[in-house]
Amino acid sequence: MRAGIVGAGVGGRLLSLGLAERGWEVCIFDKDTEEGRESCSWTGAGMIAPYCEQESAEPIICNVGLRSLELWPKILAKLPEKVFYQNDGSLVVAHPNDADELHRLQREVESRDFEGDVMQVLDAKGIGNIESELYGRFYTGLYFPYEAQVDNWKLMKVTPIAMAQAGIDCNFNTEVTGIEPGRLTVNGETVEYDMVFDCRGIDASDDIANLRGVRGELLHVTAPDVGLTRPVRMMHPRYPLYIVPREDDRFVIGATKIESHDLSEISVRGALELLSAAYALHPGFAEARIIETNTHCRPAVTDNLPYIDFRDKLTIFNGMFRHGFLIAPALAEAIIQQICDGKVTNAAAPLMYFNGKRAQESF
Template identity: 40%
Template sequence: MSKLEITIVGAGIFGLWQAFELARRGHAVTLREAMPEAESGGSSRFAGAMLAPYCEAEAAPEVVKQLGLEGLALWRSAFGHVTQKGSLVVAAARDATELRRFARMTEGHRGVDQAEIGELEPDLAGRFGSALFFPTEAHVSTRHALAALREALRRLGANLVFGEPVADPVWMAAPAGGVVIDCRGIAARDDLETLRGVRGEMAVVRAGDVHLSRPVRLLHPRFPLYIVPWGADTYMIGATVIEREDFGAVTLRSALDLLGTAYAVHPAFGEAEILELSAGVRPAFPDNVPRIVVKGRRLMVNGAYRHGYLMAPALARIAADLLETGVRHPEIVIDG
């Protein structure tokens, strides 16, 4: 296959993985990002970065689970920087029905009792009577993974341009004999009629007295939330799912829900320092399934919804196969 000239617009998790997959296949990649490098990444900066295909299948269609399983495998085999310790799903005793419902809706888990919860996460010993453990799930450290992908791209010889918004990616000229891949996330909504924004709020805290080694999800009938260890005593607490394209500051109600979740999982979070309260806007199509929209020599890769980290490697593989061989994933690749 001859080498393609490829311009990718947007250095969020979708754009970075598109660039990484194509660069490691030997294509000439230029990645163009609107923001300065330190502030780049759009909604990808705020993700928990859980790679949890089974847990997410509770509310996601089968195709998302399949893309997620492939994505998880590719993170491990092609990139690394993955913490593979599984996910732990807990609920207060009064919410035991939530745990049973979650177990029915998902696979890839086993029930664990109070003693095993304490073996997995000593800080949670005696706090929950039963839980679900998903041993094959993983997570990455969000901002470290974004930086590591950028460095990997530089090592592969890609050209990275930061701090210059592309004025109109849908109409920008493709490089001679090449292709433009538009990965602008929610910024592409004017060119993708059905794309919508779904707000997600999160907190980052430093809690030196708490030691959790894997994502812990607390089931609750009203606000199921989770805690992800980000390393160096910091934890990401996420995330609200609000059907609104709103980039504004985190509301008091959401802050109470997020911080209250951490406190319910372990009261030592009460002494944590709040480092950050932020909101991102997830790009989503009506069915919450991502798409690769083909417009001549332009591809628009979008609609990551809650699963951008999980699915990015699979979407990058599908786009690269499409460009190299013309093979079209029947559910993901559509003409625009």
């Protein structure tokens, strides 16, 4: 069976590897380079945080994310080079005036009745035990021991090698100009496939009704004076912040969230708010060096749930919103189950659309 995939963000890449594993002849196209620096997947912060996301996401996103948490180590183990992946949990803190936001998240998670000790409520000492450099700075926190993060830059660099090794026909710097059921047009030539997969992210907004962009800005810094060891979120009604430590003293500081399809560079306001909040969280950021700023639009449909639609010879894989790294492995698995076995058996099953109609209407 022959698959033609348009778009090599995290969605298209994981799908291509999974299909190749199931014996499909896979051809993938992306108008961007191998690393995909213009994609949303390059911009994303790579957090895999099913519980923290309960702050604003539907419970099903958490369920799908929990399946992805099981899949990520297996996916990464098959790659030819090591990709930084950390599963030491994440910490959420709030200043006393913003404690309501933190308690709201605590209540959301408690109301789900998860099995096991998925959340720990911390006082100042507990926060210091988890992140010693935050001792005495915050008095209330939540710790989610099972959450993880992946270095998406490294992931984007290594996956093309794995894809080539898997025999996938990778066509980077190649724009697809025509997408139809079972047919793709590239460089003026139309080629037939048993199934076409449309994984174009926000670029599909002209073709997918209700697909909108939610602009996000973030910064990468190097900060040798900061010793935070795991993702830290700071709750705030107007400037929620996260700091994600990577290898070599690098930190991701993010992210703004603006209802807009604007892909232009980070605004002064966005940079000021994020950097001020980071500096307030840890003064070691004063001497940090800004190494890159990124902006992209999270691809979202009206209900902010993923949009996966199985049609005749065309499957749409989009709408991952702010959860691409959290949910892409389980969604790719679900798509492959449907295409190869005729039935989705993982937690994403209720989210699937068939010819424009979703398996489950409400969540």
